[in-house]
Amino acid sequence: xxxxxxxxxxxxxxxxxxxxxxxxxxxxxxxxxxxxxxxxxxxxxxxxxxxxxxxxxxxxxxxxxxxxxxxxxxxxxxxxxxxxxxxxxxxxxxxxxxxxxxxxxxxxxxxxxxxx
Amino acid sequence: xxxxxxxxxxxxxxxxxxxxxxxxxxxxxxxxxxxxxxxxxxxxxxxxxxxxxxxxxxxxxxxxxxxxxxxxxxxxxxxxxxxxxxxxxxxxxxxxxxxxxxxxxxxxxxxxxx
Numbered sequence: 001x002x003x004x005x006x007x008x009x010x011x012x013x014x015x016x017x018x019x020x021x022x023x024x025x026x027x028x029x030x031x032x033x034x035x036x037x038x039x040x041x042x043x044x045x046x047x048x049x050x051x052x053x054x055x056x057x058x059x060x061x062x063x064x065x066x067x068x069x070x071x072x073x074x075x076x077x078x079x080x081x082x083x084x085x086x087x088x089x090x091x092x093x094x095x096x097x098x099x100x101x102x103x104x105x106x107x108x109x110x111x112x113x114x115x116x
Numbered sequence: 117x118x119x120x121x122x123x124x125x126x127x128x129x130x131x132x133x134x135x136x137x138x139x140x141x142x143x144x145x146x147x148x149x150x151x152x153x154x155x156x157x158x159x160x161x162x163x164x165x166x167x168x169x170x171x172x173x174x175x176x177x178x179x180x181x182x183x184x185x186x187x188x189x190x191x192x193x194x195x196x197x198x199x200x201x202x203x204x205x206x207x208x209x210x211x212x213x214x215x216x217x218x219x220x221x222x223x224x225x226x227x228x229x230x
């Protein structure tokens with residue numbers, strides 16, 4: 001169990017640029033979640049995948065955001081035309097069970113995005 | 117809809133003192149409740165969880181929490197704080213019958229003074 005890995009750890013970009021983050025979940029975990037965390041707030045749900053299928057997206061996920069999980073392994077989160085309000089920590093988590101409310105979410109260390 | 121409220125964005129205690137972090141939930145169906153801890157520049161780590169059965173749940177690092185349905189609460193406690201407990205603590209709720217997406221509270225920052 002090598003844990004959930006996120007890359008990069010930090011990203012500084014200029015407003016209007018596109019950015020892409022990667023998440024490698026724990027191997028064989030079915031579910032993969034993306035959350036956003038701003039200063040002084042708890043993680044806010046963005047979207048989740050069950051294997052390769054994206055099953056739910058939050059209203060927080062505007063049209064500028066897109067996520068993929070090809071082949072049900074790693075996932076990418078892309079933000080197009082970044083805005084200063086996108087500055088946050090983006091957290092990825094994975095869990096083993098597809099239909100269990102009690103399985104543990106394993107979080108990565110996050111990608112901190114700063115939009116200047 | 118499910119939600120959690122964490123009372124107090126910051127809690128300050130002396131080393132060796134009791135730690136009490138408050139969490140109240142709102143759910144129309146029986147909830148599953150979790151406490152996570154986040155150390156600086158790290159992801160969240162599960163401390164403990166309540167599913168069914170015993171209402172007093174023990175977790176890692178000496179923490180425990182008690183599910184009280186009548187009070188819709190799931191407060192986190194530790195008898196004696198240690199400097200290494202300084203971190204951000206998040207309460208979360210999941211409910212059955214849906215997609216089981218966890219909803220997190222805003223977090224409580226625990227400050228431990230020597």
